[in-house]
Amino acid sequence: MDLFDMILQGLIWALEILAIVVPVALGVAYTTYAERRVIGWMQVRQGCNRVGPFGLLQPLADGLKLFLKETIIPTTANKFLFVAAPVMALMPALLAFAVVPFGETTLFGLWETAHVMSIANLNVGVLYVMAISSLSIYGILMAGWASNSKYALIGAIRSTSQMISYEISMGLSIVCVLILAGSLGLSDIVYAQQGGLGHWYFIPLFPMFIVFFIAGAAETNRSPFDLPEGEAELVAGFFVEYSGMWFATFSLAEYAAMILVSLMTSILFLGGWYPPFEFLDFIPGTVWLLAKTSFLIFVFIWFRATFPRYRYDQLMRLGWKVFLPWTLAWIAVIGICTYAGELSDSLSFLSDGIGFYQPWR
Amino acid sequence: MLETGFFYLFGGLAIFAALGVILSANTMHSVMWLILCFFNASGLFFLLDAEFLGIVLILIYVGAVMVLFMFVVMMLEVNQAAKREGWLRYLPIGGMIALILFGELVAASVSGLFGSETMAMASHMGAEVNNTVEIGKILYTEYLLGFEIAAIILLVALVGAIVLTLRERKDAKYQNISHQVNVRKEDRLTKVGM
Numbered sequence: 001m002d003l004f005d006m007i008l009q010g011l012i013w014a015l016e017i018l019a020i021v022v023p024v025a026l027g028v029a030y031t032t033y034a035e036r037r038v039i040g041w042m043q044v045r046q047g048c049n050r051v052g053p054f055g056l057l058q059p060l061a062d063g064l065k066l067f068l069k070e071t072i073i074p075t076t077a078n079k080f081l082f083v084a085a086p087v088m089a090l091m092p093a094l095l096a097f098a099v100v101p102f103g104e105t106t107l108f109g110l111w112e113t114a115h116v117m118s119i120a121n122l123n124v125g126v127l128y129v130m131a132i133s134s135l136s137i138y139g140i141l142m143a144g145w146a147s148n149s150k151y152a153l154i155g156a157i158r159s160t161s162q163m164i165s166y167e168i169s170m171g172l173s174i175v176c177v178l179i180l181a182g183s184l185g186l187s188d189i190v191y192a193q194q195g196g197l198g199h200w201y202f203i204p205l206f207p208m209f210i211v212f213f214i215a216g217a218a219e220t221n222r223s224p225f226d227l228p229e230g231e232a233e234l235v236a237g238f239f240v241e242y243s244g245m246w247f248a249t250f251s252l253a254e255y256a257a258m259i260l261v262s263l264m265t266s267i268l269f270l271g272g273w274y275p276p277f278e279f280l281d282f283i284p285g286t287v288w289l290l291a292k293t294s295f296l297i298f299v300f301i302w303f304r305a306t307f308p309r310y311r312y313d314q315l316m317r318l319g320w321k322v323f324l325p326w327t328l329a330w331i332a333v334i335g336i337c338t339y340a341g342e343l344s345d346s347l348s349f350l351s352d353g354i355g356f357y358q359p360w361r
Numbered sequence: 362m363l364e365t366g367f368f369y370l371f372g373g374l375a376i377f378a379a380l381g382v383i384l385s386a387n388t389m390h391s392v393m394w395l396i397l398c399f400f401n402a403s404g405l406f407f408l409l410d411a412e413f414l415g416i417v418l419i420l421i422y423v424g425a426v427m428v429l430f431m432f433v434v435m436m437l438e439v440n441q442a443a444k445r446e447g448w449l450r451y452l453p454i455g456g457m458i459a460l461i462l463f464g465e466l467v468a469a470s471v472s473g474l475f476g477s478e479t480m481a482m483a484s485h486m487g488a489e490v491n492n493t494v495e496i497g498k499i500l501y502t503e504y505l506l507g508f509e510i511a512a513i514i515l516l517v518a519l520v521g522a523i524v525l526t527l528r529e530r531k532d533a534k535y536q537n538i539s540h541q542v543n544v545r546k547e548d549r550l551t552k553v554g555m
Contacts, residue, residue, distance in 0.1 A: 078389075081389070123412070123491050123493065124413055124416050124493055127420060128416055130424075131417075131420035131423075134420065134423075134425070135423065137424075137428050138396070138428075138431075141428070141431055141432075142393075145389060145435050156435075157432070157435075160428060160432060164425070164428060167424075167425075184493055314536070317536075317538075
């Protein structure tokens with residue numbers, strides 16, 4: 001490989017990264033807009049409609065305002081960690097997008113075979129997403145600790161215990177998907193769901209679909225699990241001392257994580273880029289994936305407009321006493337069904353039924 | 362060549378971070394250095410094509426174990442001055458342990474047992490060899506017994522930790538959700554004759 005090839009390769013990588021990061025940033029901006037409009041609609045009021053047509057320029061105005069605001073660092077704060085914390089929160093949220101397959105493309109007929117549209121088609125993609133998204137705890141913990149404020153510290157501690165609790169049921173609900181798909185690669189999981197609505201994994205794994213989505217809401221500190229920033233008792237929780245651009249970085253991370261959870265739910269349970277019916281094939285796969293993701297983001301916003309915040313003991317009860325037994329039981333159900341046919345012939349209808357979803361058999 | 366460069370990058374950063382762990386005065390900073398050290402160790406696994414081990418190292422050590430470390434360290438109030446005094450008192454025994462360990466490491470590395478001609482060298486397999494699948498195959502066939510024993514030991518530790526720490530407080534109020542949901546109108550309302 002000579003120097004020119006290396007530079008070219010580097011440019012292609014940079015372009016690939018930009019092609020993910022810029023839409024994610026724009027998506028975050030317009031998710032905040034959609035959130036305000038949708039909640040406004042649900043509460044029978046207008047929402048933002050002043051800046052530009054239908055208020056469409058509002059996110060840009062907000063971004064500009066936050067950018068121009070002064071960043072205040074408390075005198076007793078640990079300066080280095082205080083500044084590093086928002087970056088640590090944003091980094092994992094963006095890094096995880098590296099393995100998300102956005103669809104298949106032949107680049108307008110340029111390639112012979114269809115390639116998966118992801119920066120890295122890792123064969124341990126699911127584990128990568130789990131590992132990277134578990135790192136977002138550090139941003140919150142560091143923000144809470146470095147602020148040297150009681151409210152921020154309590155918010156950080158709440159957030160950490162909440163994320164640890166829900167990560168377990170989230171991981172175990174993914175195990176069910178892995179048993180069915182027989183692969184850790186995200187694109188392989190999507191391929192396993194090919195063939196229309198009946199093949200999607202939310203049908204055999206319906207409880208896991210619900211558990212994954214709700215645990216995702218808890219992982220991203222979304223309402224009704226937004227105890228870390230419970231404004232009634234903690235002012236704003238872990239980012240109470242932050243202002244201006246650093247504050248905006250935290251909300252950027254939160255919304256990017258929300259988009260990621262919606263994408264992962266679509267890929268793991270809702271057939272990824274495949275249309276629900278075969279005759280709808282003429283619409284590109286990426287459109288389907290983004291449509292499913294948008295719907296799930298809408299559901300997140302819907303949650304926020306509908307449910308009151310959980311109390312802390314209720315949150316822990318839901319994570320440990322409801323979700324964890326359900327996921328463990330469902331792993332057992334799927335596992336036993338898979339190998340029931342080998343135990344006796346009278347049970348083979350179970351393994352035949354589950355085998356419909358298992359392309360590796 | 363690129364691979365060797367990355368090896369020295371990850372290895373050097375890992376050593377640098379490990380030095381940071383023991384040399385930084387602030388325990389919180391030590392934890393952050395340890396996290397960086399784990400990241401570089403996982404980078405070394407990636408260089409060996411062991412992406413499963415690399416990811417699991419991040420998932421378990423960085424994502425779970427270090428969070429609990431940080432959680433505990435954050436709660437501690439460490440007296441910096443008290444930590445510094447008396448280091449001369451512990452120097453002989455600490456230095457002795459360090460010297461013995463150093464001697465052992467040097468002896469092991471010059472003994473020739475770990476030379477490049479005796480160790481199996483990892484060569485890069487093709488993309489069709491999936492090391493997650495290979496690990497799964499060998500773990501659940503050849504090493505099944507050991508795997509199951511490890512799982513049972515972990516389960517015992519888990520149950521033990523719960524048994525040791527579970528205390529039901531008499532004065533605390535617990536919410537019984539099924540009790541609340543199953544309540545009928547007759548349980549709460551009584552008709553009072555006026």
